[in-house]
Amino acid sequence: MNPQKIxxxxxxAPTILEMRNISKSFGAVTALVDASITLQxxxxxxxxxxxxxxxxxxxxxxxxxxxPDGGVIILNGKEVLFASPRxxxxxxxxxxxxxxxxxxxxxxxxxxxxxxxxxxxxxxxNLLDNAKMRDLAVKYLKTIxxxxxxxxxxxxxxxxxxxxxxAVARSIYSSPTILVLDExxxxxxxxxxxxxxxxxxxxxxxxxxxxxxxxxxxxxxxEVCDRINFLHSGRIVLNASTDETSEEELIRIVKSGLGEQxxxxxxxxxxxxxx
Amino acid sequence: xxxxxxxxxxxxALVIEPSREKTREAGVKxxxxxxxxxxxxxxxxxxxxxxxxxxxxxxxxxxxxxxQFIETQFLGVVFRxxxxxxxxxxxxxxxxxxxxxxxxxxSTFALAPYTMGLLSVTWGVPLPIGALVGVAxxxxxxxxxxxxxxxxxxxxxxxxxxxxxxxQGIVVSIYNSQPIMTPVxxxxxxxxxxxxxxxxxxxxxxxxxxxxxxxxxxxxLVVAVMSVVLNRTTFGLHTIATGSNPIGAREIGVRIDRIxxxxxxxxGGLAGFAGxxxxxxxSSADPAAxxxxxxxxxxxxxxxxGTSLLGGSGTAVGALIGAFVVSTLNNGLVMIGAQATVSxxxxxxxxxxxxxxxxxxxxxxxxxxx
Numbered sequence: 001m002n003p004q005k006i007x008x009x010x011x012x013a014p015t016i017l018e019m020r021n022i023s024k025s026f027g028a029v030t031a032l033v034d035a036s037i038t039l040q041x042x043x044x045x046x047x048x049x050x051x052x053x054x055x056x057x058x059x060x061x062x063x064x065x066x067x068p069d070g071g072v073i074i075l076n077g078k079e080v081l082f083a084s085p086r087x088x089x090x091x092x093x094x095x096x097x098x099x100x101x102x103x104x105x106x107x108x109x110x111x112x113x114x115x116x117x118x119x120x121x122x123x124x125x126n127l128l129d130n131a132k133m134r135d136l137a138v139k140y141l142k143t144i145x146x147x148x149x150x151x152x153x154x155x156x157x158x159x160x161x162x163x164x165x166x167a168v169a170r171s172i173y174s175s176p177t178i179l180v181l182d183e184x185x186x187x188x189x190x191x192x193x194x195x196x197x198x199x200x201x202x203x204x205x206x207x208x209x210x211x212x213x214x215x216x217x218x219x220x221x222x223e224v225c226d227r228i229n230f231l232h233s234g235r236i237v238l239n240a241s242t243d244e245t246s247e248e249e250l251i252r253i254v255k256s257g258l259g260e261q262x263x264x265x266x267x268x269x270x271x272x273x274x275x
Numbered sequence: 276x277x278x279x280x281x282x283x284x285x286x287x288a289l290v291i292e293p294s295r296e297k298t299r300e301a302g303v304k305x306x307x308x309x310x311x312x313x314x315x316x317x318x319x320x321x322x323x324x325x326x327x328x329x330x331x332x333x334x335x336x337x338x339x340x341x342x343q344f345i346e347t348q349f350l351g352v353v354f355r356x357x358x359x360x361x362x363x364x365x366x367x368x369x370x371x372x373x374x375x376x377x378x379x380x381x382s383t384f385a386l387a388p389y390t391m392g393l394l395s396v397t398w399g400v401p402l403p404i405g406a407l408v409g410v411a412x413x414x415x416x417x418x419x420x421x422x423x424x425x426x427x428x429x430x431x432x433x434x435x436x437x438x439x440x441x442x443q444g445i446v447v448s449i450y451n452s453q454p455i456m457t458p459v460x461x462x463x464x465x466x467x468x469x470x471x472x473x474x475x476x477x478x479x480x481x482x483x484x485x486x487x488x489x490x491x492x493x494x495x496l497v498v499a500v501m502s503v504v505l506n507r508t509t510f511g512l513h514t515i516a517t518g519s520n521p522i523g524a525r526e527i528g529v530r531i532d533r534i535x536x537x538x539x540x541x542x543g544g545l546a547g548f549a550g551x552x553x554x555x556x557x558s559s560a561d562p563a564a565x566x567x568x569x570x571x572x573x574x575x576x577x578x579x580x581g582t583s584l585l586g587g588s589g590t591a592v593g594a595l596i597g598a599f600v601v602s603t604l605n606n607g608l609v610m611i612g613a614q615a616t617v618s619x620x621x622x623x624x625x626x627x628x629x630x631x632x633x634x635x636x637x638x639x640x641x642x643x644x645x
Binding site: 099103127 | 513529
């Protein structure tokens, strides 16, 4: 069989995150209505939905950018409240946003350690320990098998896929419990997207970090995720495990579950659009 | 649809094969042709191209002036200007890396020595203390520049034009634009810029001849320090990050507003320091010392030295070499008998050429992935 096939996540894997009945409005616009998601340790969950479905709002609540109007977030069995992105990060939730927040004029290894630089004292001065950061970056990128030209090259010389990989690598370097990837495949060609999917697959095989992927289009990520949650108009309309279902079946479920022609169209579009 | 899925899977599988990936993804090419090698050197060592220009200029003026250019007395003048421009240019480099600019250096350059002179003649305050107070005031002007720029979101070009006139106005109005004669307090004057060199009595390599170069020696020291700050400290790293990708840097946790304010403070302080050195040379504090094109000449030096106005890149050493080129052009053309006004034509052309070269090298660098 396919050597890439990864054993399904056991049902005994502990639940690491629960977002329960989250609701959020921005003025008159209702972004989320009683949305609940759960995440097990090591699981890869895809949040799929149209523009404005609420998936970005949901992860921005998780990463501390927004505060929910209602509902609770339970992390490792404890109820938490994130007042800021810094709070979320301190609790082991790393988010890679679409803009990646990479510094084009800095080398890859400086990017990896930006904001958490290593220093050494030379003549009483607290100078950057570039050699140490370079070595650590080389070692680390090797362990997660990211192919980049050299850690010394600046980020603006990298391709889109390589940049996404470096951004992911930087985020998981601090060994977070949850990694949130916001549209990791947006603006990437098929081959470059494949590079990113390869990295997600590697992380999934290790089952160390739980990943939430935000995508438009679930067929891009069907093979690399354990579960898919559909969002529509701020509600989770479907929660399906990928090893028990197929893409075609997903379409059927979405159709019957909603009984709406519009929703079917949307799901079809989500399934086969783009790429 | 399953067809498409299969394709995707194949893509994913393909990527995991590392050996194949490496050959296809190698972004950094080893330069092969002469042109590529040249561009490689230019993009790696921005200073190299401008240093070559500086050498060509020196050779040209040396021949044109029948061997009088490389002579302690004349080089003393060139290096005095190099020091003055260089100190300000390196401060502009730091600011330009954060994608800001400071035009008010033209008046902080006069503010510090004028404060020093004023304190000395009215209260008899020793020059070193007056100089410190003056430089501190310039740093304060930097704080004002920074806060107005980052808090009130006024573009720094406008902010610093405002403080340029404001500070200039204050300095000029104090004594009705009269210069202040400052006393000579050795070894302070000697140490910071007064030239004691006497070409007839002193050997070229003597302490007195060294004083002819003290402005540029201070500039070299400051450039060395700023190079270390820029390349080997967290502050330098965050300065580059701030200019290169402000939004991204903020997301990572770089305090970009603070970084900008600090760099405005450095610019104010260094311009004040350059002004103090300038005044100690003549023992006269001119309230309009920085009027004219001093700020623009310093920015020209930074730009010629390879710093982009767009932020994210720049070198301190380049700024010093750029300052040398600017002052060589200013003085050398006069020396070979050209009209003083002609030098501006060459300076202007030099700035345009340097900017075009910078943009071109950058484009080629990203396109060819050198």
